[in-house]
Amino acid sequence: MKKILLMGNPNVGKSALFSRLTGVDVAISNYPGTTVEFKKGKTRIGRETAELIDVPGTYGLKATCKAEEIASCMVKEGDLVINIVDATNLERNLYLTLQLLEENIPVVVALNFWDETKHQGINIDAERLEELLDVPVVPTVAVTGEGIKELVSRFKDARGHRRKHSDKERWARIGGIVDEAQNIAPRDHKLSERLEELTIKSLTGIPIALLVLALVFWSVMFIGEGLITYVFDPMFGLYMPVAEGLSEALGPGLAHDLLVGNLINGQIDFGQSMGLLTTGLFVPFAMVLPYIIAFYLALSILEDCGYLPRLATLVDSVMHRMGLHGLSIIPMMLGAGCNVPGVLSTRILETKRQRFIAMTMMSIAIPCMAQSAMVFALLGPYGMQGLGILFATLFIVWLGLGLVLNKVMKGITPETFMEITPYRVPYLRGLAKKLWMRIRFFLKEAIPFVLLGILFVNLLYITGVMDVVGKVMSPVVTGVLGLPEGASASLMTGFLRKDVAVGMLLPLGMNMKQLIIASVMLTMYFPCIATFVVMFKELGAKDLLKAALIMVAVSLLVGGALNLVL
Amino acid sequence: MELSSSLEDYLEAVHMLGLEGKKVRAGDIAAKLQVSVPSVTEALKRLAKKGLVEYERYGEITLTPEGEKRAKKVYKRHRRLTDFFRFLGVDKKTAARDACRAEHVLSDKTMEKIGEFTGEGPSGEISLLMLEPRQSGRIKRLEGGATFQEKLSRMNIREGKTIKKMAAQPFSGPVVVKVGNSRISLGRGMAMKIFVEPMRTTAQAVNKR
Numbered sequence: 001m002k003k004i005l006l007m008g009n010p011n012v013g014k015s016a017l018f019s020r021l022t023g024v025d026v027a028i029s030n031y032p033g034t035t036v037e038f039k040k041g042k043t044r045i046g047r048e049t050a051e052l053i054d055v056p057g058t059y060g061l062k063a064t065c066k067a068e069e070i071a072s073c074m075v076k077e078g079d080l081v082i083n084i085v086d087a088t089n090l091e092r093n094l095y096l097t098l099q100l101l102e103e104n105i106p107v108v109v110a111l112n113f114w115d116e117t118k119h120q121g122i123n124i125d126a127e128r129l130e131e132l133l134d135v136p137v138v139p140t141v142a143v144t145g146e147g148i149k150e151l152v153s154r155f156k157d158a159r160g161h162r163r164k165h166s167d168k169e170r171w172a173r174i175g176g177i178v179d180e181a182q183n184i185a186p187r188d189h190k191l192s193e194r195l196e197e198l199t200i201k202s203l204t205g206i207p208i209a210l211l212v213l214a215l216v217f218w219s220v221m222f223i224g225e226g227l228i229t230y231v232f233d234p235m236f237g238l239y240m241p242v243a244e245g246l247s248e249a250l251g252p253g254l255a256h257d258l259l260v261g262n263l264i265n266g267q268i269d270f271g272q273s274m275g276l277l278t279t280g281l282f283v284p285f286a287m288v289l290p291y292i293i294a295f296y297l298a299l300s301i302l303e304d305c306g307y308l309p310r311l312a313t314l315v316d317s318v319m320h321r322m323g324l325h326g327l328s329i330i331p332m333m334l335g336a337g338c339n340v341p342g343v344l345s346t347r348i349l350e351t352k353r354q355r356f357i358a359m360t361m362m363s364i365a366i367p368c369m370a371q372s373a374m375v376f377a378l379l380g381p382y383g384m385q386g387l388g389i390l391f392a393t394l395f396i397v398w399l400g401l402g403l404v405l406n407k408v409m410k411g412i413t414p415e416t417f418m419e420i421t422p423y424r425v426p427y428l429r430g431l432a433k434k435l436w437m438r439i440r441f442f443l444k445e446a447i448p449f450v451l452l453g454i455l456f457v458n459l460l461y462i463t464g465v466m467d468v469v470g471k472v473m474s475p476v477v478t479g480v481l482g483l484p485e486g487a488s489a490s491l492m493t494g495f496l497r498k499d500v501a502v503g504m505l506l507p508l509g510m511n512m513k514q515l516i517i518a519s520v521m522l523t524m525y526f527p528c529i530a531t532f533v534v535m536f537k538e539l540g541a542k543d544l545l546k547a548a549l550i551m552v553a554v555s556l557l558v559g560g561a562l563n564l565v566l
Numbered sequence: 567m568e569l570s571s572s573l574e575d576y577l578e579a580v581h582m583l584g585l586e587g588k589k590v591r592a593g594d595i596a597a598k599l600q601v602s603v604p605s606v607t608e609a610l611k612r613l614a615k616k617g618l619v620e621y622e623r624y625g626e627i628t629l630t631p632e633g634e635k636r637a638k639k640v641y642k643r644h645r646r647l648t649d650f651f652r653f654l655g656v657d658k659k660t661a662a663r664d665a666c667r668a669e670h671v672l673s674d675k676t677m678e679k680i681g682e683f684t685g686e687g688p689s690g691e692i693s694l695l696m697l698e699p700r701q702s703g704r705i706k707r708l709e710g711g712a713t714f715q716e717k718l719s720r721m722n723i724r725e726g727k728t729i730k731k732m733a734a735q736p737f738s739g740p741v742v743v744k745v746g747n748s749r750i751s752l753g754r755g756m757a758m759k760i761f762v763e764p765m766r767t768t769a770q771a772v773n774k775r
Contacts, residue, residue, distance in 0.1 A: 059720035089747045092722040120747070167719065196749070200742050201699070201733045313751040317739030326740070326751075415753025416740045417717065422749075 002050040004043070004155075005074055007100065008084035009093050010057030011421045013112045015039070016142035016430070017084060018054040021152075025437050028143070028430055029303035031330065032057060032419050037347070045155055053078070059092075061099040080106045080158055082151070087111045087139070088120055088422075090182055094174045097133065102165060106158035107135045110151050114139040121185035129181040135159050143427045192423060199310045200420075209314050212307065220294045224373065227290035236270060236286050243268050243278055258458055264507075271377075272507045279503065280454045283374070284446050288499050289439070291373035295337055296438045304426035304434075308333075309418060316416050322402025323413050325349060328358045335362040337369050338442065339531040343538060353411040357402060359535055360547045363527040364554060365398035367498070367519075370446060374502035375519050382512045389566070390516050394523060397558055401550075445530060446497070453496040457489065457504065466492075480556060482563040484508050487518055494522050496529055513566045517559055524555035569616075571670035574640050575599060576609045577618060578669075580629055581637035590627045643669040643677055649696055650680050694741065694760040697731040703762030704728055710759045718760070722746050729762060 006014045010032030019026050022041030027034055039054040058071040075081065083100050085093040100107050111126060130137040136154035140147035165173070198204045243260065247268060250256040260268060261275025270282035302308055308330055316326030328349055335342025342362050346355045367375065379386035460466040466489050473488040486508045494501035505518050526548065527535060536544050569577070579598050583590045592606045599606075610627065613619045618633030629637055644665050651661035691706045705727050708715045722745050723729065732742040732749065741757040743750055
């Protein structure tokens with residue numbers, strides 16, 4: 001089977017084109033480095049099927065970083081390269097194009113963001129460019145699919161050259177090409193320039209950043225609560241008679257305990273009964289999903305409009321004190337949705353040290369949205385005070401841990417060097433697709449583990465293991481943390497699913513202080529199994545062990561301290 | 567010929583007022599240095615005796631070629647020191663005031679080293695770090711190893727390109743620049759290795775007129 005490579009600078013639309021050609025949905029955002037792993041898919045060209053590989057973005061082929069090294073190796077294995085070029089940034093993008101041509105591999109050029117060139121007063125003569133480069137050049141708009149058919153039809157004309165050039169010769173040639181094929185009418189974009197300045201200067205940028213983050217938080221709460229009240233609660237109201245019918249039909253016994261769970265005051269309580277078909281459905285759908293939808297909607301808008309690289313620049317100096325780049329704000333925000341994609345996206349950081357620090361900070365102090373949603377339900381009745389103390393504690397731990405890790409770990413943090421991608425109006429269909437992908441990911445990952453968690457809890461109670469564990473753990477749980485013995489069960493379940501674990505705190509009748517301590521513990525003491533597995537893959541056993549020890553130590557320290565202070 | 571620091575201040579003041587394009591009179595100098603007119607007259611007499619300034623008709627004061635040379639040197643020291651103090655994080659007012667004092671006493675050797683640090687090379691090129699926000703410059707050269715240079719040139723930061731400084735984040739945060747149609751955020755250490763020939767901002771051009 002033929003191998004086709006999609007190559008280009010970061011953030012030029014490779015993934016969008018990949019998605020168009022293969023029909024496979026992949027995440028597309030407006031910041032460099034959305035794609036951190038190779039994605040493969042199949043596409044049909046005429047009667048043939050070919051393998052298409054979405055190569056992470058690179059500015060050049062000579063290896064100055066890991067991504068480029070990999071890209072350079074890939075070129076040798078490919079049969080055809082689709083070189084995607086940002087038409088609004090022709091000069092810089094052509095550097096990679098010339099390098100690719102020198103590799104003597106057939107190349108076709110997709111001139112992407114074609115629609116934007118008109119707004120920006122950029123006029124490119126695609127035919128002349130084709131003559132000058134001596135390979136097919138096709139204008140495209142990858143997100144809408146414009147020009148894709150034409151691009152595919154030109155694959156057969158793809159050509160490569162053999163002659164090697166020096167850096168100087170390349171730039172000289174690019175200068176000539178740009179002069180001939182491109183014409184820029186200077187156009188004042190007062191409004192966008194102004195917006196650019198306001199959001200990047202610290203004096204105005206920092207207040208704007210705080211406003212944006214507050215707006216995100218507020219809209220997540222507002223949309224989440226709204227969805228629960230008007231959509232999901234009524235849905236479960238309709239489901240209640242079904243569950244009750246089932247409860248009666250089953251009668252008391254093991255099957256009832258597992259499927260429906262305990263009756264509370266003779267009634268099914270979706271939040272507390274702990275049956276697979278009651279709590280097992282209610283927690284993921286009615287308590288967590290609404291916030292997941294709200295959070296990913298807000299995050300996706302932020303990603304697609306291009307604000308995140310600016311935020312990263314503003315927080316860069318703070319993040320550097322924790323041994324990280326400003327850019328690591330992106331994994332952290334993804335982690336607030338779910339730690340699994342958060343951990344994976346730390347690949348945008350170039351050193352192992354940075355990735356270790358980022359992963360450890362995230363898995364200790366950033367609760368995923370599923371857990372946060374349950375905590376909102378748990379601490380909500382106490383107003384902003386309870387949530388305020390909880391999130392302030394987590395933030396302080398996050399900050400302190402970063403500062404300490406940076407001090408004690410050997411090595412330095414390389415300097416920031418990052419492209420700030422332009423502001424774009426989010427493409428609605430793309431946005432909706434990404435939101436759906438993320439919700440689907442949640443449903444696929446979460447539901448089996450939620451059910452497994454609830455099954456696990458029931459089995460522990462039925463076999464009496466829980467009583468033993470409760471007794472064994474009581475010196476720590478009751479003694480150090482000041483929690484009731486029953487909280488041990490929740491802490492154990494937290495290994496499987498944190499949202500279920502938080503839900504198990506509901507029937508224990510704890511006060512606000514205990515609820516805060518238990519929530520802090522559940523966030524910090526250990527990642528859930530899904531996060532644990534990806535951390536193992538990314539870090540290896542030795543570093544994961546280090547991270548795990550830090551987690552246990554820090555959580556006991558902070559939990560114990562809160563017990564004394566609050 | 568040694569000059570006292572106060573006389574150097576007078577020379578510098580005449581030069582700076584001249585740069586603003588005005589006809590310089592004793593009253594302007596007095597206002598600038600916040601001293602009385604008689605002290606200005608007294609100082610000017612002494613400078614005239616040393617052949618550094620000339621009185622023209624209607625009380626206009628100009629520098630002789632020798633005076634101009636000395637004044638420029640002091641003024642250059644003043645600017646270089648202000649830049650340096652600003653780089654250290656000192657506020658604008660304090661930086662200018664301290665520069666006014668230090669410019670008279672520091673040795674040429676020290677001044678040269680400070681110049682190297684702020685990136686003010688021999689031909690008037692300065693490091694990117696020293697550009698004002700919104701100011702543009704033409705890239706003259708990149709320092710640092712081959713890998714570093716290559717990394718920058720990939721992003722079109724290379725000799726001859728025009729680069730605009732958009733903002734610098736406080737607390738040694740990164741510098742944001744615009745090259746061609748792309749914006750790049752780069753660390754201060756990197757910015758210090760990029761040397762540019764500054765272009766006048768519109769504000770400066772207006773002042774000059």
